[in-house]
Amino acid sequence: MTEHKHEHKQSHEAMVQDMIHIMSQHGWRITEQRKKLAEIFAKADGYLSPKDVYDQMTVNYPNVSFDTVYRNLRLLSEMGALEQFYFMDGGLKFRASCTEHHHHHLICVNCEKTLTFDYCPMEQSLHLPGSFKIMNHRFEVYGVCEECQNPNAKS
């Protein structure tokens, strides 16, 4: 119902359509499970573990299997619709890909809600040791989000 627009974040509906479109483009069949998968990630404002996704899937498709979840998560990552990410504890999580621009993440260590920000340390005239050919980097900030700081947020 709520038609949110000119934000840099597109509407849930549009995100779902985008992901479904990507899947068709790659010659994939649009199954109910994959539609649901797209919806789950469109709604989520943070990272989801395979288990999280599975749990949300089972609400509508009680007999979905774990391997279907994994299969589709991997396929969606490979084609860039999802970002996959190993958290500090080594756990694998996924989130809808922001393909628009380079950014980094501010992640709530409690609820794992994730905000993006544009500052990138690599844009500084960074003096690095050795003579490495730089390929890649990783920068994340971990903290407690406002809601999780607030005690009135009943557990």
Add this chain to the structure above:
Amino acid sequence: MTEHKHEHKQSHEAMVQDMIHIMSQHGWRITEQRKKLAEIFAKADGYLSPKDVYDQMTVNYPNVSFDTVYRNLRLLSEMGALEQFYFMDGGLKFRASCTEHHHHHLICVNCEKTLTFDYCPMEQSLHLPGSFKIMNHRFEVYGVCEECQNPNAKS
């Protein structure tokens, strides 16, 4: 032999002694395997996976078991003698802890040799979104080290 001096990196010998000292301090027994573990990490100039450590251990202790390696790696991490770290692929690795100062890492994606550097993006007046209470951060740069760039480095 080499009397380590004002370098921030101490000699292998001293590192081994430090780690052994830490273990005694915590009431641990100094077994041959644990001595060897200390030597392995003193010699390594990058991160080692449990498998790497196991492989090096078996050279001298052919019937060492994987669980002993894991147990000691975990214990050494818990007491701060080792840093543990999940790589971008989610694989767990360990390296001798630099307890001296805050730093970040430049990691060779080929050989995983690791250099440390002092620049820290959090020291900038970093404008972050939301009102998170910052707890932690992670910053790593990945590249190819000079040796791995050089074709004359025979495989």
Add this chain to the structure above:
DNA sequence: GTAAATGCAAAGCGTTTGCACGCGG
């Protein structure tokens, strides 16, 4: 109708645990 996607079960991998023996203190 045909090939792809699913669900089930079983295997795979990395890591942990329980227990009897061996060794450090």
Add this chain to the structure above:
DNA sequence: CCGCGTGCAAACGCTTTGCATTTAC
């Protein structure tokens, strides 16, 4: 000589694979 540390084996959690059935196209 007491008890921690070890090695073996088995369990564990997470992820992947093989195969028959179901489903999208």
